[in-house]
Amino acid sequence: MNLRMHAHKANPAAYQTMMKLEETIKQMNGDPILFELVKIRASQINGCAFCVDMHTKDLRKLGESEERMSLIVVWRETPLFTEKERAALALTEAVTQISKDGVPQELYDEVRNHFSETEFISLIMAINVINSWNRIAISTGMFPGCYDK
Structure with missing residues (x-):
């Protein structure tokens, strides 16, 4: 695998704008574990190995169990996630795949x-930001460890 470019070097202003948005969203979301679950699930759907790797490491630093991390991809099939987390993960899937079914009223409710x-909009913004990061990482060829070399 080859990194196509360093997005932060190719367009520093655009990258800094994304970083500012990321920080704003992080401050709005009071639950860092929920925030990372959302990032991981969107990244799994989008096939962004770089982001799945990064956010799994971030979640591990927050003390999350290996069991829950490995089961995010099948969260519906396990009782390990709270009702609030399940709602956020379902919304993450719907927004990430918005052209499929939109956000049905039942899910919204x-x-x-x-x-x-306010929290709903913060959650939507968090989902949008990770989807943007996924698209940047995939388009520029980022992969786990690409900056280690």
């Missing part, structure tokens, strides 16, 4: 049972 309007 379930998410709103766990998140206020």
Whole structure:
């Protein structure tokens, strides 16, 4: 595998804008574990190995269990995730694959049972940001360890 380019070097202003957005979203989301679960699930759907690797490492640093991390991809099939996490993961899947079914009213209602309007928008923004990062990483050829060399 070859890294096509360093996005942060190719267009520093664009990269800094993404980093500012990332930091803003991070501050809005009070639960760092939930934030990382969302990032991992979107990255799994998008096939972004770089981001799955990065955010799994970040989640591990937050003390998350290996069992839960390995089961994010099949979160519906395990009782290890809270109802709030399940709602966020379902919304992550719907927004990441928005052209498939949109965000059905039933899902919206379930998410709103766990998140206020402000928190809902913060969650949507977090999902949008990781989807953007996935697209940047995949388009530029990023892969786990590509910056280690």
